[in-house]
Amino acid sequence: MKLLSCLRLTALYLALVTSDIVNAQIPKSLDSLETYVQTHQPTDTNYVNALLRMGNLTTRTRANYDRADSLLRVAEKVAIKLNFSRGIYQANTFLGANYYLSGRPQQTLDYLQKALAIAEANKLSPRIRANAMTNLGTAYRNLNQPEKALEIYLRSLRMQDQYAIQPRNEDTYIGVGLALKDTRRPREAIAYFQQALVLNRKLNAPYGMAITEQNIGRCYDDLEQETNALAYYRTALKHAKEAESALLQADILVNTGLALRKVKRFEEAKRAIEQALAMSSQQGNKGAMATDYFNLGQLHEDLKDYKRAEVNMKKALALANELDDKNKIAIYTQGLADLYGGMKNFQQAYAYQLEKNKQIDSTTVVRTSAEVQRLVAQYKTEKKEQEIKLLRQQAQLREKELINKRLQTNALLLGGALLLLLGLAISAWLLNRSRLRRLEEAQALRKQIAHDLHDEVGSTLSSISLLSGMVNSLIAQKRPEAVERAIQKINTDARQILEAMDEIIWTINPGNDSLQRIAMRLQEYAQPLMESKAISFTFQTDPALADIPVSMEVRRNLYLIGKEAINNLVKYSEATQATVRVTRLTDQLEMLIEDNGRGFDVTKPRERTGQSSMQQRAEAVGGSLDVQSAPGQGTRLQLVVNP
Incomplete structure (x- = not known):
């Protein structure tokens, strides 16, 4: 297993985020910091900053969590005494980082929640508050x-x-x-x-x-x-x-x-894992050592060296038991059961399998009990809320009945009936109209898919069919070079079909109806092309794009325009640097593609750039495309559309 x-x-x-303390007076190495702390009095913020840096480095470079914890707690006490709010915030942040790395997630969350509360209460800078939120996200x-x-x-x-x-x-x-x-x-x-x-x-x-x-x-x-x-x-x-x-x-x-x-x-x-084990052992990190021993055991099992596999897995299990890590105990026990099964030692395999099942049952019972208690508490709360809501509704109804009792007449009843009939008629009309619109949209989608399949796949499949028919003839004529060329062409055409099908499926998938998805797909397409030409490439997207839905038609044309522009850049620009930026401009989307390549004269018609095709696609979705370039001055393409 x-x-x-x-x-x-x-x-x-x-x-x-464990931002370092920026102060030229404070040393950077651990040894120098030790000397600084011993020779200075805890009377100013520099002393707090030195302790903070010392605790942070002790965690990150030496994994000495107990020592780091002591240093950071002293730093917090001195910072509180000096009313040094930023020092208090950083002490709690670094304590959270220390607990994070020592494998104590709940303590990590507690300290990082406290750090964010300190930053907000003391109105620390927006950067610090944003950093504190990032830290808290990591804790969750x-x-x-x-x-x-x-x-x-x-x-x-x-x-x-x-x-x-x-x-x-x-x-x-x-x-x-x-x-x-x-x-x-x-x-x-x-x-x-x-x-x-x-x-x-x-x-x-x-x-x-x-x-x-x-x-x-x-x-x-x-x-x-x-x-x-x-x-x-x-x-x-x-x-x-x-x-x-x-x-x-x-x-x-x-x-x-x-x-x-x-x-x-x-x-x-x-x-590689033996090197990791040596480092974990030097740091005294038992959790990491257990993982390394078990991975080594599985590697020896792969190599059929069952004796070493057994020794390493048992060391891993002993450390997991020492740490009382039930998740690891269950995994390592199952690993030993599988190992003994492979060795045909079924008695030991059975014993470890039973032990593993016991671990799983124990943890499942605890988890299930907690879940049941949570659900019961939630149910009781919801039930009380429903009862209160029902009592309020009944009181409101009684009040309305008293007010409206004298006003109810046959005329009102008749008017209500007429309104009901009118509402039903309008609802039926709207429903039929909605059904008709959905049918029209489905028909348009079918036509679009058929058109795409015909354009993208039909001709290529015909080419593959013809080439496949030629191969037997070429083999009979003993023309191996021609056979090789034909097979290479078949492979190329097949890859093109796969890419075309992938794009068609991606286009019609409603899960991709967001600008963020378009940007990510363009980046995935562009990255390997840029790397193949050694172009330094930057792709920037606006996080607000995730909230903007787009139709299939707009999404498809945006992607094809971007793809065409990136292809032209890679093939013809001879650039060394390129940038793609996708940003939101109020209620519009802007896609900007720039390079520092050789450029071209935009006043002269060019057959291979596909500029006219991109212009047509932009106009089809109600957008505008502007291309700026000159020989030797690179190229700048700007597309603006209404999503």
């Missing part, structure tokens, strides 16, 4: 509440928009990406991680780059694209080493080992 996804949950990924995600986390992350983004905070908080984008990944939307998550990566690169922050690159790798891992995942893990590991974070290096090595195991590169996977 290979529960890689369950095992991966044991490695936490820090998305907390750590408690397996991704929807609540996503709601708070988006609140933070809206505040950053409201106050035009620059640069944007890269950890907010990381948080949105993690929440989307937790809800099994890895492709959407990658778009937010890419934005976070751009911000971290601008800040030259190796720690942030390592976290972001690792999470992009995890998304590709979820998509079963292990080559891409491993490439991002390699880059992430390099940046984690630059940041001197042993904890982060160990996390990345574990993920690298799991990805290598999926592609059956077992020896490389074993070396």
